[in-house]
Amino acid sequence: xxxxxxxxxxxxxxxxxxxxxxxxxxxxxxxxxxxxxxxxxxxxxxxxxxxxxxxxxxxxxxxxxxxxxxxxxxxxxxxxxxxxxxxxxxxxxxxxxxxxxxxxxxxxxxxxxxxxxxxxxxxxxxxxxxxxxxxxxxxxxxxxxxxxxxxxxxxxxxxxxxxxxxxxxxxxxxx
Amino acid sequence: xxxxxxxxxxxxxxxxxxxxxxxxxxxxxxxxxxxxxxxxxxxxxxxxxxxxxxxxxxxxxxxxxxxxxxxxxxxxxxxxxxxxxxxxxxxxxxxxxxxxxxxxxxxxxxxxxxxxxxxxxxxxxxxxxxxxxxxxxxxxxxxxxxxxxxxxxxxxxxxxxxxxxxxxxxxxxxx
DNA sequence: GCGAAGGTAAAATGATCGTTTTACGCTGCA
DNA sequence: TGCAGCGTAAAACGATCATTTTACCTTCGC
Numbered sequence: 487x488x489x490x491x492x493x494x495x496x497x498x499x500x501x502x503x504x505x506x507x508x509x510x511x512x513x514x515x516x517x518x519x520x521x522x523x524x525x526x527x528x529x530x531x532x533x534x535x536x537x538x539x540x541x542x543x544x545x546x547x548x549x550x551x552x553x554x555x556x557x558x559x560x561x562x563x564x565x566x567x568x569x570x571x572x573x574x575x576x577x578x579x580x581x582x583x584x585x586x587x588x589x590x591x592x593x594x595x596x597x598x599x600x601x602x603x604x605x606x607x608x609x610x611x612x613x614x615x616x617x618x619x620x621x622x623x624x625x626x627x628x629x630x631x632x633x634x635x636x637x638x639x640x641x642x643x644x645x646x647x648x649x650x651x652x653x654x655x656x657x658x659x660x661x
Numbered sequence: 662x663x664x665x666x667x668x669x670x671x672x673x674x675x676x677x678x679x680x681x682x683x684x685x686x687x688x689x690x691x692x693x694x695x696x697x698x699x700x701x702x703x704x705x706x707x708x709x710x711x712x713x714x715x716x717x718x719x720x721x722x723x724x725x726x727x728x729x730x731x732x733x734x735x736x737x738x739x740x741x742x743x744x745x746x747x748x749x750x751x752x753x754x755x756x757x758x759x760x761x762x763x764x765x766x767x768x769x770x771x772x773x774x775x776x777x778x779x780x781x782x783x784x785x786x787x788x789x790x791x792x793x794x795x796x797x798x799x800x801x802x803x804x805x806x807x808x809x810x811x812x813x814x815x816x817x818x819x820x821x822x823x824x825x826x827x828x829x830x831x832x833x834x835x836x
Numbered sequence: 837g838c839g840a841a842g843g844t845a846a847a848a849t850g851a852t853c854g855t856t857t858t859a860c861g862c863t864g865c866a
Numbered sequence: 867t868g869c870a871g872c873g874t875a876a877a878a879c880g881a882t883c884a885t886t887t888t889a890c891c892t893t894c895g896c
Binding site: 682685686687697698701706707 | 852853854855856857
């Protein structure tokens with residue numbers, strides 16, 4: 487495995503498990519099996535590492551949503567949560583831990599949420615045949631809710647969100 | 662104002678603004694206008710302070726929800742977000758930053774979510790005249806979603822959640 | 837075969853962290 | 867009058883943090 491890939495993968499795991507500030511560079515280099523010199527050569531500094539982790543995570547998530555449907559969206563979240571014990575949205579967590587003061591991190595968060603929103607926009611069009619802003623907003627909200635509720639109530643939260651989204655979409659479709 | 666009250670209030674603000682780990686004890690004592698010796702006399706240590714802040718916050722929130730209705734619930738969240746620039750649920754953030762490894766903090770989070778759930782249970786009974794578990798789960802999910810979506814999209818997210826909750830409650834009521 | 841690129845190991849840097857300690861001031865009550 | 871309780875100010879504590887530096891090793895293309 488590529489060094490950068492290995493670094494980002496282990497960093498993502500450690501950040502999710504212990505938090506960003508609480509994860510020291512020693513634990514990161516040891517986990518990735520590289521020297522600190524190499525780490526800094528690759529990502530500049532800790533904030534650069536965090537931003538890189540987030541951007542990679544965003545890419546991986548969208549690769550997981552194969553088709554534009556409500557089922558696929560929440561299905562992706564479900565497999566997401568099944569294989570990694572996520573403690574809330576990692577983007578918001580990074581943003582919150584850094585007080586929103588680190589541009590690269592704030593931008594990664596912003597970009598991720600915008601991409602998610604765009605994706606849901608496509609899903610709504612695919613599901614009901616036209617654009618509906620309120621439905622987009624609601625589904626994004628349900629997605630966000632599922633992500634965070636799952637942190638303390640388990641994956642079942644995703645099913646609740648999916649069913650609610652489906653019901654609301656049906657209502658709009660019928661109107 | 663009482664020392665403990667002042668300490669918890671400023672700590673809550675600083676924690677929310679900068680994160681828990683990033684807020685040093687110096688900034689806390691300076692912000693509260695007390696010596697570090699007094700701080701430790703009052704809350705034991707930093708984790709004790711965090712737990713105290715969370716428990717006080719929980720109490721304050723429930724005091725804000727005056728009646729058992731969907732409107733009151735999301736109305737409380739709205740005024741909540743208007744007067745304090747919340748960056749996601751402070752309970753989940755504390756829990757995440759400490760990796761879930763600090764019992765007092767994990768318990769404060771757990772307790773808060775349970776109390777919220779119980780409250781929503783009462784609201785559902787008041788709204789539709791009977792118990793409905795799925796609706797309770799969905800409204801909690803919408804609440805969680807609103808809390809976190811508002812972090813990057815503003816208070817308007819609360820309106821979206823309230824309308825969705827109302828629509829879903831109406832559907833259940835009509836069935 | 838040589839030099840550049842990219843890696844390791846380990847120590848040093850200076851700052852900052854949470855926490856404890858020392859020494860002292862004020863206030864109210866017996 | 868004196869002492870206990872509660873507060874401040876400030877230094878010291880040892881640990882840990884992110885980052886840089888020094889010295890050395892391997893590999894590969896020319």
